[in-house]
Amino acid sequence: MTAAAPSATDVLIVGAGIAGASLAAALAPWRRVMLVEAEDTPGYHATGRSAAFWHESYGGAGVQPLTSASFEALDQPHADFAERGFLTPRSALTLGRAADAAAVDAFAAEFRFKGVAVERISGDAVAALVPGLRPQWCEAAYESACRDIDVARLHAAYLRAAKRAGAQLVTRASMRRARRVAAGWVIEVGxxxxxxxxxxxxxGAWADRVAAASGIAPVGIQPCRRTMVQLRLGVPTPAALPLVIDIGGDFYFKGESEGRIWLTPHDETPVDPHDVVPEDIDVATAIDRLQSVVDWPVAAVERKWAGLRSFAPDRLPVFGSDPHEARFIWCAGQGGFGIQTAPAIAGLLAAQLGAPEPRGAIGRIDPSPFAVSRFA
Structure with a gap:
């Protein structure tokens, strides 16, 4: 371990990615908090490999309230947390072919009903937003409010705020076993x-293993490999290209800089938790899908990487006390939307653990759909 751990604390959080770091920052002013991280660097497997954006419809209608409520904290954080916001403008298209028109209609209607600003567009209006778009891709839902998230700076701000409030971070510290005792837990860490x-x-991906090592029944958190590719193109595509997501879930891409994009085949390959690497077949699949959508020559694959995205069986995040052991708290299953929902999840969960109730939009969210008891 990189630092000596205290012998006792109020709350021990296993995992210092965005979920653990944001919760520690929200809770540390009110409780003694310790963060333990198995890797040398917090956020190594998921947070640090994210192509994150704030996109209200991403993750589905069940996730949307958490995303929407998190916007203010990400865009206009308190001055003592960060000197400026973590979001930059992007916009997004949920894209389909002519045969997908009904699906795009339903998508737009569902999110408009929930208060999301979605514009239904087609034909030339779609083509004007994505130069080189093949004509069969002519139906879309447009969200002008989509933003990129500066993930590294956000994660660092949470860790810094937690430390300033007295939380201790210990890295290279795997949780080996936890035993319930009368006064709480006795936990073997490193x-x-x-x-x-x-x-x-x-x-994160190890959530069910941590539960099992604590004598708690797993809830079915499944790690999945997600592949990302940075391509240099043979045409001068704009850096401000929208986030373009297939209505069928087969790809998304967005501008990275002029003539470069980030692309994924939107793969969710179930894996055991480990340090994942990209598979050549997934990189090839991503490029093949891209070339069916746009008439862009690929000049080079400049980077490729993979990260872990972990989902509960119903694809909603899981946070709150275990129904069979109230002193074991879940904060897992954030899939690919954990960063855009971090302020809301951290605020709601911290309030359950001793912090004040969150104000504003976050405080108006009903946390019951995300409770662990739904799996009992």
Whole structure:
């Protein structure tokens, strides 16, 4: 371990990615908090490999309230948290072929009903937003409010805020076992033994393994590999190209800089939790799908990487006390939307653990759809 761990704390959080770091920042002013991270660097497997954006419809209608409520905290954070916001304009297209018109209609109607600003466009209006778009891709839902998220700066701000409030971060510290005792938990972390009142499972892809090591029934958190590719193109596509997402879920891409894009085949290959790497077949699939959508020659594959996205069986995040052990707290299953929902999830969960109730839009969210008891 990189630092000596205290022998006791109020709340021990396993995992220092965006889920654990945001919760620590929200909770540390009110409780003694310790973050333990198995890797050398927090956020190594998912947070640090994200192509994150704030996109209200991404993740589905069940996730949307968390995303929408998180906007203000990401766009206009308190001055003592960050000197400026974490969002930059992007816009987004949910794109389909002529045969997908009904599906795009339904998508736009569902999110408009929920208060999301979605414009239904087709034909030339779609083509004007994506130069080189093949004519069969002529139906879309347009969201002008989509933003890119500066993930590294946001994650660092959460870690810094947690530390400033007294939380301790210990890296290279795997949680080996936890045992329930009368006063809370006795937890083996690296070579240390730590007593904690509450044990929070924010271990991402390892969430079910942390539960099992604590004598808690897993809920079915499934890690999946997601592939990303940076392409240099043979045409001068704009850096401000919208985020373009297939209505069928087969790809998304967005501008990275002039003549470069980030592209994914939107793969969700179930894997055991480990340090994933991109597979050549997934890179080839991504490029093949792109070339069916746009008339852009590919000059080079400049980068390729993979990260872990972890989902609960119903694809909604899981946060709150375990129904069979109230002192074991879940904060897992954020899929590919954990960064855009981090302020809301952290605020709601911190309030359950001793922090004040969040104000504004976050405070108006009903957390019950995300409770672990739905799997009991």
């Amino acid at each position: 070579g240390a033994t730590i007593h904690a009142d509450l044990l929070v499972n924010a271990a």
